[in-house]
Amino acid sequence: MDLPGLIPKPGRCLLAMALGLWVACAAGAPSDAVERVQFQAPAGESGGSVTLQAWWYRPPAALAPATGKDTRPLPAVILLHGCGGMLNRRGQPAERMREYADLLNQQGWHALAVDSLTPRGEKELCTQRVGTRKINQNDRRRDALAALQWLAAQPGVDGQRLALLGWSHGGSAVLAASNLRHADVAAAKVLPRLSVAFYPGCGSDLRGGYRPAADTLMLVGKADDWTPAAPCQALAAPRGTPRDDIPGSREVRVVAYEGAYHGFDGTVPLRLRTDVPNGVYPGQGVHVGGHPVAREQSRKELLAALGKAFNR
Numbered sequence: 001m002d003l004p005g006l007i008p009k010p011g012r013c014l015l016a017m018a019l020g021l022w023v024a025c026a027a028g029a030p031s032d033a034v035e036r037v038q039f040q041a042p043a044g045e046s047g048g049s050v051t052l053q054a055w056w057y058r059p060p061a062a063l064a065p066a067t068g069k070d071t072r073p074l075p076a077v078i079l080l081h082g083c084g085g086m087l088n089r090r091g092q093p094a095e096r097m098r099e100y101a102d103l104l105n106q107q108g109w110h111a112l113a114v115d116s117l118t119p120r121g122e123k124e125l126c127t128q129r130v131g132t133r134k135i136n137q138n139d140r141r142r143d144a145l146a147a148l149q150w151l152a153a154q155p156g157v158d159g160q161r162l163a164l165l166g167w168s169h170g171g172s173a174v175l176a177a178s179n180l181r182h183a184d185v186a187a188a189k190v191l192p193r194l195s196v197a198f199y200p201g202c203g204s205d206l207r208g209g210y211r212p213a214a215d216t217l218m219l220v221g222k223a224d225d226w227t228p229a230a231p232c233q234a235l236a237a238p239r240g241t242p243r244d245d246i247p248g249s250r251e252v253r254v255v256a257y258e259g260a261y262h263g264f265d266g267t268v269p270l271r272l273r274t275d276v277p278n279g280v281y282p283g284q285g286v287h288v289g290g291h292p293v294a295r296e297q298s299r300k301e302l303l304a305a306l307g308k309a310f311n312r
Helices: 008-021 095-106 135-153 169-177 185-186 203-208 227-237 292-311
Strands: 034-042 049-055 074-080 110-115 157-167 194-198 215-221 252-257 269-273 286-288
Touching: 034 135, 049 095, 049 135, 074 095, 074 135, 074 169, 074 292, 095 110, 095 227, 095 292, 110 135, 135 157, 135 169, 135 185, 157 169, 157 292, 169 203, 194 292, 203 227, 203 269, 215 227, 215 292, 227 252
Parallel strands: 074 110, 074 157, 157 194, 194 215, 215 252
Antiparallel strands: 034 049, 049 110, 269 286
């Protein structure tokens, strides 16, 4: 959605908010490049649906006037937040979402950051014990599948070149939304070409069975005491490189970083979170913080994997 061309772009944000329009103006981003959108996702076994909200970051190539030289639709990546939620205290996408959206836009790719918590009346899940949370991986999986379907239908988006990218609880959602052992995934008309999960919880898929619908990359910290690396490594171990003798075989790869804890791709100094009841040592807290080497290397891994998936 655009606002009247006579209104200067900085003023368009203020007018949009005054009129209650679904336009978001993220800090540092042109108003035309970010659009707040909504779409429906199934609410669950009881029927009905939930209205999700998402921020759609479009790359410069998608905003430039069409020249007729290259009208090919662009790839897109769906961003799935962790248990801390997607929004900051000002109600805007958190720094990690904005940062990665900008990184992806720089490559010429769309980015869609999906908020699964606010529409369901929650702000965060991290301090809630697993098993007591009102929002679980079934919800996140349905949200991801709905986002894939919505994004594939948008003009200028290549529905054959989509990827899922998530962190922690959102990383687990990435695995769930591309696991063909779930009936809704197996029946989905739109699936990702690549799934990337930063430090996901892999125990559920390891216990329930895992058959990936897409090539999968997991980026984990060897020192992580919240979502440990070992289950993810076990999840990938039987698969590895796709085999020509197995139709539909997918590559599942894990890159584990020495000395890296949960949230290693951030810049916040390492700290102990005693408010988190889950983790490897329940009740003792978990360590969270950035690791400069792992941050840099994981971004290179991410971009290389996306580039390979989108260009083949």
